[in-house]
Amino acid sequence: MTDPVLEVRNLHLSFGALKATDDVSLTLCPGEIHALIGPNGAGKSTLIGLIAGNLAPDAGQVLLNGRDVTAQDVAARAQAGLARSFQVSAVAPGLSVLQNVALAVQGARGGSFRLFRRALSDRALTGAAMTQIDRVGLTARRTVPAGDLAHGERRRLELAMALAQAPRAFVLDEPMAGMGPDGAREMTTLLDELRHEAPILLVEHDMDAVFRLADRISVLVSGRIIASGTVAQIRANPEVQTAYLGEERLE
């Protein structure tokens, strides 16, 4: 087996008496989509925060390409090749689609301290940005301020920004949240292609998409991973069914 790109070892984090993350370990290997599912309040967002560097664990390690990044901040982990998208779209609303994606390219390549060049007449910068904008299908909307985009478009912009970072690993926090069925289908196709560029740790509520895309699924309940395996294994797991999938069926 190849070495994992992203590895989480025995992470612990408590907020007072609440164990938000309780001895979580998982790996993300090249070419795969590893889905992380779990009911609301299971600690998925906390785990993403720990992986991205927004939160510091009480114990445990986060490794990126085999290197321990537990002590590094968000920006350092991004530079090391971790791209994350946000559950609630976090794009700069006053900047255009192109500017937002150009900013992501700039983050990956450096050069944010160039004071006098014109950012958007830099061919290398806009070229790389436009490639990703074309991929997510926002070409016609490139000059629109991100704040004026429709919800689904903003989710796609999120993804274009993560893509523009040319990352080693994606951590995508509910990329399909609030999208209609058509949008979700397009996004599924896109994510399926993406895995060849870098593996994806996918947090998602849309079970159809998860079952279609995931190579492996880990189920998080009350801060603990209660099961991990292939789609078939997870579907067949009785513990998972009572803890999670049962609820879904009742809806």
Added chain:
Amino acid sequence: MRRETLLNLVIALALLAVPLAAQALDEPFAITLATKVAILALAGVGLNIALGLGGMVSLGHAAFFGIGGYMMAVLATPVQAYEPLMTWPIELAGTKSMPLIWLGAVVAGAVGALAIGALSLRTSGVYFIMITLAFGQMLYYFAISWPAYGGEDGIAIYVRNGFPGLNTLDPLHFFALAYAVLLAALWLAHRLGGSPFGLALAGARQAPARVAALGIRPYRLKLAAFVLSGAVTALAGALYADLNRFVSPSMLSWHTSGEIMVLVILGGVGRLFGPVAGAALFILLEHFLGGISEYWQLFLGLILLGIVLFARGGLIGTLAGREVPHD
């Protein structure tokens, strides 16, 4: 041409036309007013780099304005007293040359902003406002208790400093200098706004969490912008001191910080020509309302309230519409 570009051009030409007309009509006081507009606008352009581009609400920019003013006094008073500026470790003479004084002011303002910004930017929101205010007031009280430069009374510079090839005592010449410096600062601000640096700064202001997740640390970007901002405002302070031929601690007081911020808000936060429009409106109000009533600032307050409530883009925003991302 974009509507805002056109409006900016009209404002720039109007500010140039007033003193020329005043010269023709032999109204030197109007030239002085226009010069004051240009200098206050310059201070505002400085603040707007921090406030508009970087989203840093600094209530301590009087510190940099005053640093520029006092730098002028420090360099020019030895000359009028026929003394050297310092004798140890090297003998250094003062100067009455504006370019050198400007250089001194810009450097001092940048160093001051680096020190104040490095500490203040560890906080955010209301704490940032308070800490910049506190630093400003510290310098204010320092100036009051600094006898070498007149303490509370301030100090007069009897002859305006010189500029090669110009007669700075001629109001029109001095206006031309202030106007040229203002245009240069506007050009700087414009280039900054469209540069990769400006893009990252706008991102850091609008979506700080995202910018960090892209691998860009907002702290250093903001600090660099704060330093540039302080340097430009200090340059305005040096010119303002030369306009009045007088420096006093009031340049450092928080009222001055407030005035600079008010004129930026009047004109339009983050808009290139916001400070110019704001400074013009401010001076016009001060002059005409001040002539009608001693309490003109009450009316200024009402106008400010109106703008904050109903016209968030200030004067520029009202006339040119909302800001569009420039490409």
